Amino acid sequence: MSDFTIKRIDYDNFLPSLKLAEDVFMEFEAKEYPKEGTESFRAFLYCEETEKRFLCKNLIVWGAFDGNRQIATFAIRDENHISLAFVDKDYHRKGVATSLWKEALSHIMQNERVNEITVNSSPYGFPFYKKIGFKETAEEQLSDGIRYIPIKYIIERQ
Numbered sequence: 001m002s003d004f005t006i007k008r009i010d011y012d013n014f015l016p017s018l019k020l021a022e023d024v025f026m027e028f029e030a031k032e033y034p035k036e037g038t039e040s041f042r043a044f045l046y047c048e049e050t051e052k053r054f055l056c057k058n059l060i061v062w063g064a065f066d067g068n069r070q071i072a073t074f075a076i077r078d079e080n081h082i083s084l085a086f087v088d089k090d091y092h093r094k095g096v097a098t099s100l101w102k103e104a105l106s107h108i109m110q111n112e113r114v115n116e117i118t119v120n121s122s123p124y125g126f127p128f129y130k131k132i133g134f135k136e137t138a139e140e141q142l143s144d145g146i147r148y149i150p151i152k153y154i155i156e157r158q
Contacts, residue, residue, distance in 0.1 A: 037145030074100035120148035
């Protein structure tokens with residue numbers, strides 16, 4: 001496992017976090033999508049609504065860092081929906097995504113009203129989510145050129 005730190009992303013690191021997500025998407029997922037899908041993904045990343053959500057704290061973003069280099073980004077919107085989860089290729093299968101998931105889950109668990117976490121997982125990311133306990137809620141779908149599998153994680157409170 002590599003040494004890395006996790007921290008909440010501030011405004012200065014917001015755009016670099018989105019760029020990291022775009023770069024990883026383009027390398028690992030875009031080839032499986034029609035042109036419309038890559039355009040939709042980029043539009044989502046860089047739209048005014050995404051920035052507004054971040055500024056209003058309705059989009060919470062964490063980053064994993066190896067020294068000063070950001071190696072991953074993970075975001076939650078609307079208190080319980082994972083909207084971004086991307087890890088630099090050099091850090092795949094080194095515990096980075098799992099550590100970010102645990103950080104996000106800890107944050108979400110502070111809200112007693114939330115009892116499930118949702119994500120529209122890419123086919124590429126689906127095995128990771130399945131491994132950490134997410135379950136399919138519907139078959140793979142296609143919307144605006146984006147392929148995804150709706151899944152959810154049930155929070156079990158003691």
